[in-house]
Amino acid sequence: MALCICNCFTLSNHNPLKFSNSIPRASLFQRHTHLHPPRETPSSPCLTKRDLGLSIVAIFLNGFLPNLQKAILAQDLDLQRYTDSKEGFTLLRPSSWIKVEKAGATALFEEANNGSNNIGVVVNPVRLTSLGEFGSPQFVADKLIQAERRKESTKDAVVIGFAERPGQGGLQVYEFEYEVDSTRGGMKRIFSAAFVASKKLYLVNITHSDKPESPLNSNTRIMLEQVLHSFDAAPLT
Numbered sequence: 001m002a003l004c005i006c007n008c009f010t011l012s013n014h015n016p017l018k019f020s021n022s023i024p025r026a027s028l029f030q031r032h033t034h035l036h037p038p039r040e041t042p043s044s045p046c047l048t049k050r051d052l053g054l055s056i057v058a059i060f061l062n063g064f065l066p067n068l069q070k071a072i073l074a075q076d077l078d079l080q081r082y083t084d085s086k087e088g089f090t091l092l093r094p095s096s097w098i099k100v101e102k103a104g105a106t107a108l109f110e111e112a113n114n115g116s117n118n119i120g121v122v123v124n125p126v127r128l129t130s131l132g133e134f135g136s137p138q139f140v141a142d143k144l145i146q147a148e149r150r151k152e153s154t155k156d157a158v159v160i161g162f163a164e165r166p167g168q169g170g171l172q173v174y175e176f177e178y179e180v181d182s183t184r185g186g187m188k189r190i191f192s193a194a195f196v197a198s199k200k201l202y203l204v205n206i207t208h209s210d211k212p213e214s215p216l217n218s219n220t221r222i223m224l225e226q227v228l229h230s231f232d233a234a235p236l237t
Contacts (some may be wrong), residue, residue, distance in 0.1 A: 077223045082107070083234050087123045089202050092230040096225065116185055117208045119227060126201045130172050135163040137174045140194075148180055168233040171195045172224040174213060175228055179210060187211045191228040204231045 037086040079092040087106055097119065104122065111117040128134055135143075141162040148157035166216040167173040173195040181187050189210035194203045206224050210216045216224075 088234045090234045120205045122203045124201050153183045193231045197233045
């Protein structure tokens with residue numbers, strides 16, 4: 001989504017900095033507007049006790065103790081806070097994922113031994129002061145999916161949902177979930193978020209394999225959502 005928004009506002013093929021996945025099918029966060037029914041996946045075994053426990057805790061705490069929810073889930077999911085004070089953003093990331101250097105990426109984390117599962121952040125200057133000046137979440141989602149479908153490697157791309165949430169100091173943060181079927185790596189689930197602060201566009205793109213024969217499991221889905229929702233401007237010190 002980065003390229004797509006940067007070219008719409010220029011991160012997106014199917015490398016770590018291109019936005020080409022989406023938010024979980026069985027998401028605990030039901031505020032996403034579904035634009036297209038998600039694809040059918042083979043029936044899978046019942047949730048493990050761990051997955052079920054995480055889901056119950058998340059649902060309960062999401063309604064009553066949101067701050068405590070974040071702390072508990074981050075710890076249980078083995079997430080670690082990463083803050084770039086120079087560029088001015090913060091997010092949670094899986095503690096076992098490796099930080100790597102890549103041209104064009106402000107920050108990039110890859111799953112060990114599987115670099116196609118990754119979290120990429122890009123920061124670029126813009127003339128905007130907020131995302132709202134560019135358009136609504138649905139408008140950006142439409143532009144994003146159009147850009148994905150124009151790629152030669154894309155066989156299909158579907159927006160699953162989008163949302164807007166407040167960020168640090170009342171920033172507008174847009175979130176998107178979509179899936180892409182590509183000749184480069186097959187089916188992928190992508191979670192993306194963006195905000196504008198200090199005339200800079202901040203973009204995070206979370207890409208994970210989501211093939212029919214090995215779909216995203218519930219625990220990984222919860223973890224990726226937590227990363228998505230944690231992306232924000234760094235607190236002023």
